[in-house]
Amino acid sequence: MKSLTRPFKVTLAFCFGAAFAAAQxxxxxxxxxxxxxxxxxxxxxxxxxxxxxxGSTRSYTQAQIDDQFNPPDWFPDQHGPLPRxxxxxxxxxxxxxxxxxxxxxxxxxxELAGLPINYMLRQMQxxxxxxxxxxxxxxxxxxxxxxxxxxxxxxxxxMHKALEWFASLKPIVWYKVVEADTVPKSWVNGGRMRLxxxxxxxxxxxxxxxxxxxxxxRVEMRDPRSGFIAYVPPGSIKKGEALVTKPAxxxxxxxxxxxxxxxxxxxxxxxxxxxxxxxxxxxxxxFQIGANSSTAGALMKQVVxxxxxxxxxAIASYTxxxxx
Ligand code: HEC
Ligand code: HEC
Numbered sequence: 001m002k003s004l005t006r007p008f009k010v011t012l013a014f015c016f017g018a019a020f021a022a023a024q025x026x027x028x029x030x031x032x033x034x035x036x037x038x039x040x041x042x043x044x045x046x047x048x049x050x051x052x053x054x055g056s057t058r059s060y061t062q063a064q065i066d067d068q069f070n071p072p073d074w075f076p077d078q079h080g081p082l083p084r085x086x087x088x089x090x091x092x093x094x095x096x097x098x099x100x101x102x103x104x105x106x107x108x109x110x111e112l113a114g115l116p117i118n119y120m121l122r123q124m125q126x127x128x129x130x131x132x133x134x135x136x137x138x139x140x141x142x143x144x145x146x147x148x149x150x151x152x153x154x155x156x157x158x159m160h161k162a163l164e165w166f167a168s169l170k171p172i173v174w175y176k177v178v179e180a181d182t183v184p185k186s187w188v189n190g191g192r193m194r195l196x197x198x199x200x201x202x203x204x205x206x207x208x209x210x211x212x213x214x215x216x217x218r219v220e221m222r223d224p225r226s227g228f229i230a231y232v233p234p235g236s237i238k239k240g241e242a243l244v245t246k247p248a249x250x251x252x253x254x255x256x257x258x259x260x261x262x263x264x265x266x267x268x269x270x271x272x273x274x275x276x277x278x279x280x281x282x283x284x285x286x287f288q289i290g291a292n293s294s295t296a297g298a299l300m301k302q303v304v305x306x307x308x309x310x311x312x313x314a315i316a317s318y319t320x321x322x323x324x
Contacts, residue, residue, distance in 0.1 A: 030309055033208045034281040035134065036108045037141050039187040042198055053223055065221055066191075068093035072222050073101050079169075083161035091153040095162050098146075102224035103169040107211040107276045108192040111174070112166035114324075118268045120163045126294040127151035134282075135291045171324035174227040174274060176214065177317055183210045183231040193219070205233055209277050209313055230277045232317035240318025243311055252311075253303050255319075263322060268296075274324030277316035284312045 050059040056074040065072050069089050073082065079101065086095045095112075099105045103113030112120065126132035128151040134143045151159075185201040186194045195216050210231040213219030218226035244255045244263070260266030263273040272280060284307060286292040287300040307315070 030207060031281065031285055031312075033210070034278040034285070035138055035143060036188040036192040036194055036278075037138075037143065038190050038192060041189065042187060051221055053218065053221065053225075060221075062220070068097040070094065071097035071101075074222075074224060075101075083158070083165050085154070085158045085162045086165055090155070090158055092150045095166070097222075099166070100222060100224050102172070103166045104172065104174050104224065104227070105276065106191075106193055106219070107228060107278045108194075110279055111171060111275050111324075113169040113171040114265075115167060115270050116265060116268050117163050117167040119270050120167065121159075122268070122294070122296055123147075124151045124154070124159055124163070126292070126297075131294045132286070132292045132297070135286065135289055171271070171274060172225075172227075173323060175211075175230050175277070175320045176227070177230045177232055177237060177277070177321040179234045179236060179317075180205055180231045181234060184212065186210060186212060195220075205231055207233065207310060207313060209281065209316060211276065211278055228276070230317070230320050232277070232320075233313065236314045236317035237321055238318075240314035240316070243307075243315050244318055251306055255303075255315075258299065263319060264324070271324060272319050273322035275319060277320035280316035280319055281312050284315065285309075 048061050048063065050061050051065070052059045053074050058072065058074055058076075060072045064070070070087070071094055073087065073096070082096070082101065084090065086101070088094050089097070098109040099112050103111065105111045123132065127147040130148055133139070133148055154162075181204065182202040183205045184196040185199075185203050186196055188194050194210065194212055196212055211228050212231075213226065214229050215223075215226050219228070243252060247254060255263055255272065258266065258269045259272050260269065263271065265271035283292065284300075284304050287297055288304040288307065292300075304312075
């Protein structure tokens, strides 16, 4: 089964390219960096030597690391027994392959560590019911199929075990936010992660947030201790702080009112401090255009109604700079 799905995915990746080009001419055009879609790979040498991480007794080849049905568990002694669905998946890929065993995830997925269980349960129901998905123009790229299909195919009991597991984990500092006019040239790999181009070079940041691993080699090994850099346009953090903490009347609502002090979460309202900034932009935009039309998300509608794309960039730059 596994060996059949992989070549199939590679073929699909080429189709996504075409669909993506079409999508680019429609709305959300300027925010597509927040919804990474694979680029053609630059040439690189395949390497099958087993890899190791400092402090871990395990070793894996890159092929084993990329096995989404049995992703690496580098530090098994540092957590309790893994639920099966987190380690190997049941009908779809293992949760741990995209969200990591640490629950910290990658910019193209999401952080789950320490989120309230009732919040996550609601998200799984919303994914399943397709009231939370990616913007329409990106559906052709199959982006939307990931959590929507995963949630739809997951037996309730396994879902509970996975969510209890992720809720029990402690989030760590995962981002260094850097204001910059220029950023390293980059490409998006088959797993939708943005990486620096091996040929180097820089380009203007424009109105974008560019997230890249602090150490690409370790992040590609799914190292649960190696985080990301977010390059953000100059001035974003301060502008974001003002929008988040003391917005002008009618612009938006101070986030701490519902997300709690330090934006660390309050009751069932999730933590947004220290979260992947391109993830935050995706969610704000999804609420604004109705790609997320969930009942609980209705509270966010008022918050995002009058936000421009630049406002969203500023807000996400600031929230990413906070301690989780
Ligand atoms: C193929 C990659 C992939 C796998 C496997 C995966 N997820 Fe996700 N998950 C994602 C992506 C991508 C998002 C973010 C979607 C978005 O940007 O709106 C996400 C989001 C979520 C969220 C919402 C987080 C939030 O803050 O609202 C939850 C909860 C979640 N996943 C749970 C799970 C569980 C449980 C499993 C295992 C059964 C799992 N995921 C497996 C890719 C994956
Ligand atoms: C009136 C209450 C309220 C205010 C004010 C509010 N939020 Fe929210 N927010 C929520 C609720 C409730 C959810 C969860 C919705 C759900 O369960 O689907 C949420 C979800 C989110 C999410 C998605 C989190 C995730 O893990 O997917 C983001 C991002 C977010 N809010 C950002 C903000 C920002 C930024 C501000 C301030 C500019 C803000 N919110 C102000 C109530 C609020």
